[in-house]
Amino acid sequence: MKTIPPKNPHFFKPIHEGFKNGVNIPTAFLAKYLKGQGPKFAILRRGDRSWRVKISGGRIIADGWEKFGAENGLNVGDFVVFRKEGDRVFDVSVFEPSLCERDWPLPHGGCPVTQPSNNFCSAARDTTSTSPADHPYFVSTIKSYCLKRQELYLPMEFAMSNGLVAEEKREMILRDDKERSWSVVMGRVGNNFSLRQGWQSFQMANDLKEGDAYKFELIKSGKTPIAKFHSLGTTSSSSAENPHFVATIKPYCLRKSHLNLPLEFARSNGLMAEGKREMILRDDKERSWPVVLGTMGKHVSLLRGWQAFRMAKGLKEGDAYKFELIKSGKKPIAKFHSGHFSGEEDSMKTIPPKNPHFIKPIHQAFKNGVDIPTAFLAKYLKGQGPKFAILRRGDRSWRVKIGGARILADGWEKFAAENGLNVGDVVVFRQERDTVFDVSVFEPSLCERDCPVPQPSKKFRSAGMVEPIARDTTSTPPADHPYFVSTIKSYCLRKSHLYLPLVFARSNGLVAKGKREMILIDDKERSWSVVLGREANHFSLQHGWESFQMANGLKEGDVYKFELIKSGEKPIAKFHSLGTTSSSSAENPHFVATIKPYCLRKSQLYLPLEFARSNGLMAEEKREMILRDDKERSWPVVLGTMGRHVSLLRGWQAFRMAKGLKEGDAYKFELIKSGKKPIAKFHCHSSGEED
Structure with missing residues (x-):
């Protein structure tokens, strides 16, 4: 083998x-x-x-x-x-x-989201990512040169270890938190590696200012890398240097619906005042809650708003947390990191992989x-x-x-x-x-x-589509993405939704009880918000699909590749347009199987039902199909339904005998063209040939 x-x-x-x-x-x-x-x-x-x-x-x-x-x-x-x-x-x-x-082991300092003192982690993983394969990132702040020189330096070790350094300048796609995209030029000058042309436009659109904290996440490497720029708010110092304390949830936090801050911490960081005032409390997902900060007897506490935060986070007695002051002043901002902490002195605490x-x-x-x-x-x-x-x-x-x-x-x-x-x-x-x-x-x-090497298997026959949980062999990211290949059917335009193969949706965690949002990206890196949901036996893209389809000028018969970039609560997928019924062997809808005994005994070949249905091969009456071999020779065969099967009937025996097919021979059935008179290509190796 x-x-x-x-x-x-x-x-x-x-x-x-x-x-x-x-x-x-x-x-x-x-x-x-x-x-x-x-x-x-x-x-x-x-x-x-x-x-x-x-x-x-x-x-x-x-x-x-x-x-x-x-x-x-x-x-x-x-x-x-x-x-x-x-x-x-x-x-x-x-x-x-x-x-x-x-x-x-926990990162230095015992906090899963705190970065080392040099403010970047060149090979670290994104602790908030829901992707099966996490992305390299670093965390830093906007410096004055970013605005004055109109460029953004990337840590050289980060750039080198992730394959970004090249002899010549090249393009990168930079996305913001709203999934908007910019084309920027990246390259090396002396000992620095930076984003240049296009950075100023991004910086102005996102209103970045000196001191703003950000996380730079590399989503995809390769010829045209893709990165995401997460704005983390304004801070006067790096996350590792901000004032903070580590503690656990006590019974009073649940019973009295407030959280006491250590008096020395409150005093030294300007949180004590005569009257009550508002504070913004953020969680690890950058969600924000307004809470009231005030004095109760000898305590400085979070009062109104704390209960809503606690309930949203599902905090229980004994839960460890780190309270980090991001910004002081009239309206302070703090970050509440919930996780496994027992004080920063405990550097050998661990978290599950x-x-x-x-x-x-x-x-x-x-x-x-x-x-x-x-x-x-x-x-x-x-x-x-x-x-x-x-x-x-x-x-x-x-x-x-x-x-x-x-x-x-x-x-x-x-x-x-x-x-x-x-x-x-x-x-x-x-x-x-x-x-x-x-x-x-x-x-x-x-x-x-x-x-x-990929072989025919019953798994592929039952899936119907191209290997639904296979890896994208053309993908450049370190971890390949699940995908399938299919064609635009008439229902996609008429009903304004797109069916996803159910086995693909299940195996990649897309099936849920209720509807939810997905971000769909096209080949130009433009983004659409679409609704993902189930209808009876189908799982489909619904609201938002029509807008995407019209913007990309999709027509019946167009071939596409649907690639799942990120799963989780809000999945991200990329829709690659591959042209209209291209003859490219790698991109056309196909399935892989072996010759079974019935193919020889009954002189017919069954097509997987889901493959036939999703590619428009089911019809009430029999019709002609052209079947080609690897030498581009053609045979007319009859395509029709027999009981629960969609089969190649008359003409199949002549094709099989001409090819000398035997039980166990592997083949790939590729649909080149659909329509009234479909054309398919039959790729095969006889059992006597080397696999």
Whole structure:
């Protein structure tokens, strides 16, 4: 079976005695992915923190590594997995002897959103992001030069580690919090890397002033990177330097509906006054509440408005929080960080990973199934596994059954066979959603095994559309996005909505009880707000779709690719127009399957019902279709309905015999043109040919 290298290769290291002096990068990994020698340094990322380590002769040495080991609690018997994100950037997972991933260390200062003192985190993750794959970002403030010189400097380490530095200037798309987009030029001048032409227009449109705090988030890298600029309000100093205190919710906070501030904190920061006054209280999502600040006896307290804030946040007795004063004055502004704190002196506090992992060594009888670690079940699956799971690797996915705490042979055996599992291998499972796991397979060499080339499977037949949870092989971001490819049908224009394949919507967390908002972006980076909701057996884009469709001049038969950029409460998707019924093999609607015994016995070929329905192939009467092979030879075949099936009937036998098709042969059925006389292309490899 042919294989392809993984997009983000991993290597695996058991932790042995003497690990504090450094660890070796496996020779096979060095040879295959690092040209036989490692870089001079690397950035190791874990959770919301990063560590710079030195590399010498294919070995991560003590300088930097010792600190990483100490702050992540490494011990003999642990396992560490390194995932290559860039030339010098690795995402790291640490596993305990229980086979579960160890919790992450909190960022410096014990606050999940506080940045290091240099005011940026070049390889940190966005703690507020809902995307399955978080984005690199840094936090800073607007300096006087940003207004005077009309440019914005990016930290050089951030620019280099995220692939933004190039010899020539190039374009970047910069979005604001309202999803408006600007084209800006980025480039290097001397030792600085900055946004230039276009920055002034962005700065003026967003009314940025000296001292304004912002978060710069890189959404997509590649030839034309996309970044989001989050305005965080005006502050006289960085988040790490603002006055603050750390405490827990006491019973009186719930009973008396107010929150007392430490007297010394209030006095030293000018919060004591004779009368009551208003304060703005923000949460970690930058939502704001007006509260009354006043004196009660010997206390300075948050009074009216505190109860509404507390209830909205669902605060309970014992919850830890950090109260940070962003701005003082007549109308102070404070930020309330809720999380796991026990005072800033406690730098070894931990938080659960956003995408927890577990690890399984492969032993004898593994084909019968593998157990999910008890600790993982208890912590992340409420003590019991789901009934099924989707395992993803490379551009493929497998559905497996789960019984109790065990992945059963049904589905697992196929996964094991198609990924070449053997005794001595190690498998790492990364939880992306409740029932979706990204899987990495490691050989005894400690390097990740290459991924299997996409193959026909029943999964694709039942999905109907192009691999609904497959990865976008043309995508440039570090983490690829789920997508599907289809064509504009007449109902899209007549009913003013767009159906999404139900399996795509379910597997990517888009299905909810009520309607909700989605941001839809076109190829010009323009944004529309659309309503996402369910109608009977369909899940669709509704209100707002018509406006998008008209602005982009979409017509019946136009081919498009729908790419989910970000999931969560307010998903973001990109709509790529691919032209009208293009003959591009990569973009046309298609499905992949194998020749079944009935294809030979009954002399007909069934098309997946959802594929036929969504591409306009269902009709009351039989009609002609043109079927082409890879050599562009054509056969007329009859397309019609038989019972519950849409099938190729008369003419199929002649095509099959001419191609010498046999049971088990793989094929790809690609719809080139729909309409009264559809045209399809049949790509196949006979079972005698090399796959």
